[in-house]
Amino acid sequence: MARHGRIAAGAALLLAAAAAFVLPDWIISLATIAFANGLVVLGLIVLWRAGLVSFGQALYYCIGAYAVALVGRATGVTDAFLLMLIGGAAAGLVAFVVGFLLARYREIFFAMLSLALSMILYGVLVKAESLGSTDGFSVASPTFFGYAPHQEKLLMALYWLVLAVCAIAAFLIDAYFRSVSGALAMPVRDNEIRVEFLGMSVSRLIHTKLVISGLLAGMGGALAAFAIGHVDPNMSYWTTSGEFVFITILSGAGSVVSAFVGSLAFESLRSFAFAMLPQLWQMLLGSVLLLTILFLPQGLGSLVTRLRWRRKAAAP
Amino acid sequence: MFNRESSLAGALKSSWLLAALLGAAIFPAQAQNASTIKLGIVSFLTGPAAAPFGIPGRNGAEVLIDAMNAGKVPAPFNKIGFGGTTVEAKYIDETGSAANVVTEFRNLVQRDQVEAVVGYISSGNCLAVTPVAEELKAITVFYDCGTPRIFEEKPRAYVFRVSPLSTIDNVGAARYLLAKKPDVTSYSGINQNYAWGQDSWRDFTGAMQVLAPKVTIDKSLFPKLFAGEYGAEISTLLTSSSPVLHTSFYDGDLEAFLYQEQARALDKRMTIIATTGEAAIWRLRDKMPDGTIIGARGPFGPLAPDSEFNRWFQKIYTDRYGTPPTYPAYQMVMSLLGLKLAYEKARKGDTKPTSDEIAASFKGIEFEGPAGVVKLAIGDGHQGIMGTAYGIYRFNKAKNEPEIVDIMRFPAECVNPPAGVTADDWIKDGMKGAKC
Numbered sequence: 001m002a003r004h005g006r007i008a009a010g011a012a013l014l015l016a017a018a019a020a021f022v023l024p025d026w027i028i029s030l031a032t033i034a035f036a037n038g039l040v041v042l043g044l045i046v047l048w049r050a051g052l053v054s055f056g057q058a059l060y061y062c063i064g065a066y067a068v069a070l071v072g073r074a075t076g077v078t079d080a081f082l083l084m085l086i087g088g089a090a091a092g093l094v095a096f097v098v099g100f101l102l103a104r105y106r107e108i109f110f111a112m113l114s115l116a117l118s119m120i121l122y123g124v125l126v127k128a129e130s131l132g133s134t135d136g137f138s139v140a141s142p143t144f145f146g147y148a149p150h151q152e153k154l155l156m157a158l159y160w161l162v163l164a165v166c167a168i169a170a171f172l173i174d175a176y177f178r179s180v181s182g183a184l185a186m187p188v189r190d191n192e193i194r195v196e197f198l199g200m201s202v203s204r205l206i207h208t209k210l211v212i213s214g215l216l217a218g219m220g221g222a223l224a225a226f227a228i229g230h231v232d233p234n235m236s237y238w239t240t241s242g243e244f245v246f247i248t249i250l251s252g253a254g255s256v257v258s259a260f261v262g263s264l265a266f267e268s269l270r271s272f273a274f275a276m277l278p279q280l281w282q283m284l285l286g287s288v289l290l291l292t293i294l295f296l297p298q299g300l301g302s303l304v305t306r307l308r309w310r311r312k313a314a315a316p
Numbered sequence: 317m318f319n320r321e322s323s324l325a326g327a328l329k330s331s332w333l334l335a336a337l338l339g340a341a342i343f344p345a346q347a348q349n350a351s352t353i354k355l356g357i358v359s360f361l362t363g364p365a366a367a368p369f370g371i372p373g374r375n376g377a378e379v380l381i382d383a384m385n386a387g388k389v390p391a392p393f394n395k396i397g398f399g400g401t402t403v404e405a406k407y408i409d410e411t412g413s414a415a416n417v418v419t420e421f422r423n424l425v426q427r428d429q430v431e432a433v434v435g436y437i438s439s440g441n442c443l444a445v446t447p448v449a450e451e452l453k454a455i456t457v458f459y460d461c462g463t464p465r466i467f468e469e470k471p472r473a474y475v476f477r478v479s480p481l482s483t484i485d486n487v488g489a490a491r492y493l494l495a496k497k498p499d500v501t502s503y504s505g506i507n508q509n510y511a512w513g514q515d516s517w518r519d520f521t522g523a524m525q526v527l528a529p530k531v532t533i534d535k536s537l538f539p540k541l542f543a544g545e546y547g548a549e550i551s552t553l554l555t556s557s558s559p560v561l562h563t564s565f566y567d568g569d570l571e572a573f574l575y576q577e578q579a580r581a582l583d584k585r586m587t588i589i590a591t592t593g594e595a596a597i598w599r600l601r602d603k604m605p606d607g608t609i610i611g612a613r614g615p616f617g618p619l620a621p622d623s624e625f626n627r628w629f630q631k632i633y634t635d636r637y638g639t640p641p642t643y644p645a646y647q648m649v650m651s652l653l654g655l656k657l658a659y660e661k662a663r664k665g666d667t668k669p670t671s672d673e674i675a676a677s678f679k680g681i682e683f684e685g686p687a688g689v690v691k692l693a694i695g696d697g698h699q700g701i702m703g704t705a706y707g708i709y710r711f712n713k714a715k716n717e718p719e720i721v722d723i724m725r726f727p728a729e730c731v732n733p734p735a736g737v738t739a740d741d742w743i744k745d746g747m748k749g750a751k752c
Binding site: 024025026029030033037123126127129132133134135136137138150151224227228229230231232234235240243267270271274275278279281282 | 409
């Protein structure tokens with residue numbers, strides 16, 4: 001089945017890449033931002049499988065974005081690959097450092113502490129007048145190994161870059177979930193003491209997950225900065241983190257692909273709600289989340305599992 | 317559910333749901349009408365900036381577009397809609413991250429195919445939308461955001477702003493203060509710690525430094541945005557001997573501050589200059605201290621010059637919404653009128669003009685609206701300059717309504733930087749070339 005899964009994922013990837021030729025620009029742009037956010041959600045899924053909910057993932061997202069914008073502004077580097085790696089590395093490094101503290105906390109304490117850390121960054125950025133405070137500042141158009149596209153071509157190049165990064169991330173995280181360290185996520189959630197008695201260090205396991213999720217969120221932030229062309233401190237605000245948690249609940253932790261499907265569904269839903277109910281769009285989003293929790297407690301990803309189970313039950 | 321089987325194959329197959337959602341998002345685009353001109357109107361419809369700014373702005377658009385479509389706007393704006401074609405507005409909420417705002421802007425231009433977008437209150441959103449508008453060659457008119465950075469960072473081709481820069485608010489406030497209280501020796505300030513508050517305070521102190529170099533700054537307070545509780549700040553201000561307090565607070569923060577300071581009689585010790593105070597007077601009424609120096613971010617609301625056009629607009633707005641228009645409504649109306657003129661100038665025969673044609677006729681346009689004369693004189697003909705006015709607030713108990721008295725007007729060239737000079741440099745270098 002795993003092989004089937006990979007073939008299906010590869011086919012979906014090719015389909016998504018080819019869609020850039022057919023779909024209008026606004027959908028490509030929406031999907032670019034949705035998939036960049038999907039990386040952050042993937043990081044949250046890594047944590048969630050170990051029973052941890054981070055309400056401060058915007059910290060790494062914002063660091064990734066600001067790293068891209070600041071390095072670009074200070075050095076004039078515009079290469080998307082280089083900047084993206086810098087953004088991811090910067091966020092991963094911060095995650096590694098704060099991980100020493102965060103890895104010791106669980107449940108609500110973990111959530112609140114991660115929230116507090118992201119709000120510290122928000123506070124610092126808002127006070128930084130030279131960085132435009134809450135207004136933020138713009139990010140130069142990226143280039144791709146010297147290739148400097150514009151308008152529609154830039155949009156497509158970015159979309160494919162985001163797709164490629166998402167595919168690599170999905171593949172690696174899928175492999176991680178199958179590894180011993182990744183597979184120990186649920187035992188950690190269920191009974192930490194038992195895992196310790198197996199000879200594994202729980203805090204090191206969680207620390208690893210924090211760095212992975214930080215890295216993913218940083219890459220997501222870096223790609224989002226390219227796609228939006230602007231960074232501002234709101235990227236680190238708690239509502240941004242809350243939105244990522246929202247998408248994670250919508251997606252479910254069942255598979256790596258659900259992060260991207262959930263993210264795309266969320267962006268489309270919000271866009272639809274904005275157009276339909278300009279003053280009441282939050283109500284529509286809230287109702288969808290509520291219905292998801294009530295009827296699909298395992299998220300959109302669980303739809304498939306349910307279908308398969310029912311089919312098996314119906315077979316003679 | 318975490319078994320290997322579902323790991324990758326998982327949600328892939330549930331993409332039918334996604335397709336349905338995407339389909340639903342595309343669908344509204346199909347309902348297009350070729351015989352109307354579509355406009356995107358973006359404003360805060362939810363959140364803390366909705367009540368003081370977003371909703372009056374939206375209402376201004378609503379009432380004016382209805383009047384336009386009925387051909388009832390006074391001459392020279394009396395053609396139906398835009399050049400004889402009725403206008404259809406699509407209202408979109410500005411709330412959300414820069415990513416949402418940019419996505420929704422793209423949706424308006426590419427999905428809904430609007431002819432132009434008018435909107436945006438947050439300066440951060442204006443800055444984020446500008447490069448996208450340029451890239452898509454979409455005519456965009458910012459109506460409320462005041463940051464001078466839009467046209468100072470780069471020349472723009474398709475982005476316009478009829479409403480004046482935020483520079484005039486604080487230069488005007490400094491000029492009014494020194495005209496009415498020439499013997500002032502020091503002043504204090506309380507502003508929110510984010511771009512708007514920081515910029516306002518920098519402009520005000522800069523202008524004071526130029527106009528009255530001997531006047532000193534006493535207390536300079538920066539509570540955080542939407543703090544809501546100002547006990548400590550009021551205590552600090554009560555120990556200050558300066559007779560004047562500058563604030564760019566608005567809405568909830570302004571109301572909370574005024575309620576809390578009145579309990580401790582701060583306004584009896586120092587005169588408050590509220591640069592955006594006009595947006596709150598119809599709600600605060602007698603809770604706004606008498607004697608407060610009030611600004612409206614330009615000649616808007618009760619500070620607008622008396623004219624037939626202005627009385628007409630005040631009447632249709634008040635009749636429909638039960639409260640007189642505040643400055644965001646005026647800014648929206650002025651922006652729409654500017655766009656209408658530019659569109660009609662660019663239109664030849666029955667064909668719709670292109671973005672380039674509209675931009676060419678918009679550049680440097682000059683017209684008179686309910687707020688008086690505006691001229692797109694700076695930012696390479698993309699940024700409007702207007703005069704401004706300040707006055708003193710009184711609650712008229714006999715008439716049971718607020719009024720602004722002792723109004724002083726400053727011409728556009730007195731409070732705006734000349735073309736080619738950035739607002740910051742202009743203030744720093746002594747506001748050279750100001751004609752008052």
